[in-house]
Amino acid sequence: MTRxxxxxxxxxxxxxxxxxFDRWFTRIALVTGGAVLTMLxxxxxxxxxxxxxxxxxxxxxxxDILILFLVTFVAISIPFGARSGAHIEIEIVSEMLxxxxxxxxxxxxxxxxxxxxxxxxxxLAQAGNHAARFGEVTQQLEISYQPFYYLLAVCxxxxxxxQLADAWQxxxxxxxxxxxxxxxx
Amino acid sequence: xxxxxxGILGLVCLFGLLAMRFSVALSMIIVGxxxxxxxxxxxxxxxxxxxxxxxEQGWRTALSNxxxxxxxxxxxxNLLVIPLFILMGNLAGVSGMSNSLFRAAYAFLGHMRGGLAxxxxxxxxxxxxxxxxxxxAAVTMGRVALPEMRRFRYDDGLATGAVAAGxxxxxxxxxxxxxxxxxxxxxxxxxxxxxAGIIPGILMSLLFxxxxxxxxxxxxxxxxxxxxxxxDEKRRALIGALPIVTVITLTIAGMYTGFFTPVxxxxxxxxxxxxxxxxxxxxxxxxxxxxxxHTMSATSTIFLILIGAFVFIPFMSLTEIPTRMVEFLxxxxxxxxxxxxxxxxxxxxLGTFLEGIAMLVLTLPVVLPIAAxxxxxxxxxxxxxxxxxxxxxxxxxxxxxVFVVKSIAPDVPMLRIFAGIWPFWFAMxxxxxxxxxFPQIAxxxxxxxx
Numbered sequence: 001m002t003r004x005x006x007x008x009x010x011x012x013x014x015x016x017x018x019x020x021f022d023r024w025f026t027r028i029a030l031v032t033g034g035a036v037l038t039m040l041x042x043x044x045x046x047x048x049x050x051x052x053x054x055x056x057x058x059x060x061x062x063x064d065i066l067i068l069f070l071v072t073f074v075a076i077s078i079p080f081g082a083r084s085g086a087h088i089e090i091e092i093v094s095e096m097l098x099x100x101x102x103x104x105x106x107x108x109x110x111x112x113x114x115x116x117x118x119x120x121x122x123x124l125a126q127a128g129n130h131a132a133r134f135g136e137v138t139q140q141l142e143i144s145y146q147p148f149y150y151l152l153a154v155c156x157x158x159x160x161x162x163q164l165a166d167a168w169q170x171x172x173x174x175x176x177x178x179x180x181x182x183x184x185x
Numbered sequence: 186x187x188x189x190x191x192g193i194l195g196l197v198c199l200f201g202l203l204a205m206r207f208s209v210a211l212s213m214i215i216v217g218x219x220x221x222x223x224x225x226x227x228x229x230x231x232x233x234x235x236x237x238x239x240x241e242q243g244w245r246t247a248l249s250n251x252x253x254x255x256x257x258x259x260x261x262x263n264l265l266v267i268p269l270f271i272l273m274g275n276l277a278g279v280s281g282m283s284n285s286l287f288r289a290a291y292a293f294l295g296h297m298r299g300g301l302a303x304x305x306x307x308x309x310x311x312x313x314x315x316x317x318x319x320x321x322a323a324v325t326m327g328r329v330a331l332p333e334m335r336r337f338r339y340d341d342g343l344a345t346g347a348v349a350a351g352x353x354x355x356x357x358x359x360x361x362x363x364x365x366x367x368x369x370x371x372x373x374x375x376x377x378x379x380x381a382g383i384i385p386g387i388l389m390s391l392l393f394x395x396x397x398x399x400x401x402x403x404x405x406x407x408x409x410x411x412x413x414x415x416x417d418e419k420r421r422a423l424i425g426a427l428p429i430v431t432v433i434t435l436t437i438a439g440m441y442t443g444f445f446t447p448v449x450x451x452x453x454x455x456x457x458x459x460x461x462x463x464x465x466x467x468x469x470x471x472x473x474x475x476x477x478x479h480t481m482s483a484t485s486t487i488f489l490i491l492i493g494a495f496v497f498i499p500f501m502s503l504t505e506i507p508t509r510m511v512e513f514l515x516x517x518x519x520x521x522x523x524x525x526x527x528x529x530x531x532x533x534x535l536g537t538f539l540e541g542i543a544m545l546v547l548t549l550p551v552v553l554p555i556a557a558x559x560x561x562x563x564x565x566x567x568x569x570x571x572x573x574x575x576x577x578x579x580x581x582x583x584x585x586x587v588f589v590v591k592s593i594a595p596d597v598p599m600l601r602i603f604a605g606i607w608p609f610w611f612a613m614x615x616x617x618x619x620x621x622x623f624p625q626i627a628x629x630x631x632x633x634x635x
Contacts, residue, residue, distance in 0.1 A: 026478070034477040041269060044452035048445065066448075067260050073268055073481075074259040074488045081485025084478070087211070088486060092538045092582075093204035105205045113211050120214070120251055127252035145256070152259060181478045 018165070022083065022179055029080045033073060040069040064138035071148045079158040085178035103170060110167035110176075117160035124153035188224045192504025195220040199547075209543040213493030214251070220500035222247035228503065254495035258488060262448065263368075266375060268484045269451035270360040273458045274316030275476040275483075280462035282429050283325040286311040289426035291333070292414040299401035299408035301337055302347035303394045305330040309351030310358060310390040311426070314433040315458065317360040318483075319541075319578055323352025323586045327593040333411075340407040341597045343400060346605025348593075349586040350393055350612075353575035356541065358386035359437065360451065362487060363541060363574060367567045370494055370549050374564075375447040376440045377631035381564045382571065383437065384626050385616065389572075392612040400608060428461045441634050487542070494546040507554035514555055521559055522621070528552060529573055529617065536577020540585065545574060568627040569620055576613050579606045 047062040081087055094102040128149030130136075136145045166176040195216050202212035226243035230236065258264070277283070290307035294300040309326045316322055327348040334344035356363045359379030368375040401408040414422070436454040439445035445453060462468045501507060514524050535544050556566045578586045581603050590602055620626055 029481060030474060030477055033481045034474075037268060037272060037477060037480060040265070041272065041452050041455050044265070044269070044449060045456050048449040049453065053444075063262055066265060067262055070262075070265050070268070071256075071260045074484065077268075077481040077485035078489055079485075080478075080481050081489065084482045086482040086486040087208040087489055088540050088543050089206045089208050090203045090539065090543065091206065094206050102206075109202070109205045109207045112215075113207055116211070116215050116218075120255065123248050123252045124255065127249070127256065145260070148260070149252070149256060152256060156255075181475060181482065 018169070018177065025080070025083060026179065029076055033076050033080070036069050036073045036076070040066060040073065043069070061138070061141035064141045064143060067138065068143065068148060072151060075148075075152045075155040079155050079162055082159050082162040083179045084181055103174060107167045107170050110163045110170065114160045114163035114167065117156055117163060121153045121157035121160060124149055124156060128153060186223075186227060188227050188504045189506060189509060191220060191224045191227060192501065192506040195500060195504065196506075208489070209540070209547070210489040210493035213490075213497035213546065217493070217496035217498075217500045218247050218251050221250050221496075221503060224500060224503040250496060250499060254499070255492045258492045258495045261369070263375060264365075264488070264491070265448045266360065266365055266451045267362070267487050268480055269448070269455050270317045270362070270365075271483045271487075272476065272480045273360075273451065273455040274318055274321055275479045276455065276458040276462055276468075277312065277315040277429070278321055278325050279472045279476055280458075280465065280467035282315065282458075282462070283308060283312045284329050285422075285425040285429060287326065287329045289422040291411070292419045292422035295411035296413035298405055298410050299343070299397040301330065301334045301339060301411055302343055302397045302408055305334070305347045306351045306354075306390050306393045306397070309348075310354050310386065311429065311433065313355040313358040313386070314360075314437070315429065315454075316355055317362050317365075319352045319355035319575070319586060320589060322355035323348055323589040324593070326351060327590055331590075331593050334408075335594075337409055337411050339409070340404075340605070341594070342601050342605025343397065343407045344605070345590045345594055345597055345602040346607075346609055347393070347397060349579050349584070349590045349602065349606055350609030351390075352586045352589065353578050353613075354386060354390060356575050356578070357382050357389060357568070357571050359383065359440075360447075360454075361571065363545060363571050364567060366487065366491065366494075366542060366545055367549070367570065369491065370498070370546065371553055371563050371567065373567065374631075377564050377634065378567050379437070379447065380441060380630035380634050381568050381627040383630055385568055385572070385620060388619070388626065389613070389616050392616055393609055396608045396612045428464075432457045432461065441630065443634065490542060490546055494549070497546075498550045501550035507551050510551055511555050511558040515558065524555065524559060525561070525569075525621065528555065529569070532570065532573040533576055533580070536574060537580045537582065537584075539577065541574040541577055544577065545570065562624065562628060564631050565620070565624045565627045569617060572613055572617055572620070576610060579610060 043062060044066060047059045052058040094105060128146050131146040131149050132144055137143060169176040199212055199216045202215060203209065207215070222243045225246040226239045229239035229242045234242065287304060287308035290304035291301065294304045294307065297303070305326055308330065309322045312322045312326055331344060331348055355361065359382050361382060364378045364382060365375055368378045397408065432454055435457065436450040439453065440447055440450045514527070517523065519527070532548070535548065539547070556563060578584050587599070587602050587606065591597070591599060
């Protein structure tokens with residue numbers, strides 16, 4: 001197994017374009033992901049310990065808000081995981097192949113993956129268009145899922161772009177770099 | 186072409202994509218999408234629909250499946266436990282709570298032969314109850330315990346074997362990422378599965394300690410005794426570990442008594458761990474950034490794989506391959522136990538080259554109907570599956586925990602590490618036998634919880 005055969009390198013060593021992208025992407029992911037995670041955790045604890053157990057008055061629609069926080073967090077995390085090499089791959093077969101063939105297959109995999117993820121993003125956006133019409137809303141507060149379908153679509157599109165950028169890097173440099181979390185933090 | 190043939194072709198394509206190094210999740214999504222497309226078309230044609238209508242219906246089903254299942258996975262309330270428990274584990278990891286757990290176990294066991302290795306197992310069990318990840322348990326405990334064991338001239342095989350095996354407890358002792366995924370895919374209660382893992386987790390830790398004791402009893406030079414801690418040291422070590430033990434007890438007892446749901450327990454656990462780390466001045470801004478980034482990264486791994494499973498499983502159901510597998514296996518003259526043995530052997534084999542979570546999501550669509558048809562308790566089977574996955578984590582050639590240990594002790598040859606692991610591997614086999622003979626080991630707590 002496991003993680004992509006990509007090289008974690010500090011931002012300074014990366015190609016200028018990717019370095020710029022990574023810097024901003026990490027900042028955005030850190031701010032939005034951190035804020036959502038904090039609010040999610042606090043809302044859950046406040047709703048349980050204070051409102052429900054202590055005051056016997058749970059916050060109406062807290063579960064709805066938690067679900068929307070979760071969708072947001074997952075949406076942001078998925079492309080970030082792609083940049084930090086978090087998505088599991090199985091290397092055992094490619095390690096037995098000649099290097100050039102293995103690299104060629106990886107490039108094909110990244111391109112096909114990118115194209116398919118773009119299709120997935122488009123389909124999520126389509127589902128978002130239909131969400132309002134079909135009344136897809138949260139159970140208690142009846143908040144429409146439409147913007148969250150769009151958010152997921154945007155994040156899958158970003159994931160697709162990262163796959164294609166990986167393929168480009170592999171073609172040019174023989175390998176793709178990933179974010180080294182320790183140096184980014 | 187029959188739907189079964191489409192199913193088999195789908196499985197072949199899946200392994201082809203995995204071999205090409207598509208990510209596991211993406212492979213499942215792609216095969217699930219095209220498989221649903223073709224299988225639905227085939228079914229519609231069999232129902233007598235004109236081919237254009239069948240093609241149109243196939244596309245419509247496959248496309249709506251793609252977006253619908255992805256959104257469902259990302260918006261499932263029960264899956265809130267994943268980022269929250271990951272957050273709790275990461276907070277515990279960066280704030281060095283593993284040290285306190287190891288010190289406490291060492292203060293009581295360190296003076297015995299093999300005591301440091303036993304303390305490592307105990308520390309791993311404690312840290313597993315915070316992190317839910319075998320990798321995290323192996324890495325954090327390995328960094329603390331391996332240098333100590335080498336300082337006391339422990340045999341390299343025993344030292345590295347104890348860390349690698351101890352790390353696997355993260356998969357069994359709640360909160361376990363593997364169990365959450367199993368619970369979601371089999372529609373079992375996460376809380377019940379967590380409870381089911383407690384007694385086997387404790388028993389497994391004791392079996393590991395027993396294995397260490399047996400080894401040093403036969404060859405005392407493998408694990409020389411450390412220094413004996415005085416009462417004051419023991420007291421201080423206990424006080425140091427007390428806050429962490431309190432968090433573990435509160436979250437587990439909260440779920441057992443029904444005071445918290447697993448989601449609530451995970452949030453409360455994360456907040457308590459945060460305050461303990463803050464009170465101990467173990468958190469800084471850069472560490473908080475690291476915690477956030479690691480939580481996002483690990484969350485994305487699990488959620489993308491779940492989305493893959495959510496898209497892939499309906500395709501498998503359409504192909505009726507699981508039903509055929511059930512018919513085939515139940516027709517074999519090997520009985521219920523024989524079928525279980527076959528399933529376990531297949532898992533052990535797959536575990537030698539597949540990553541645990543990947544193996545779980547890839548095999549469950551086929552194995553689950555077998556388990557259900559044979560009337561196996563799915564909570565009990567979940568514990569069996571998790572233990573077999575743990576075995577894969579320390580099996581050659583790609584046992585992930587072995588590589589983790591190797592990264593901490595690069596001068597120890599792989600063969601030496603694997604040689605040190607085998608005794609623990611057999612302890613896991615013994616644990617499986619115990620669970621098969623006495624299912625109540627796993628089922629007692631879930632059946633008595635509120």
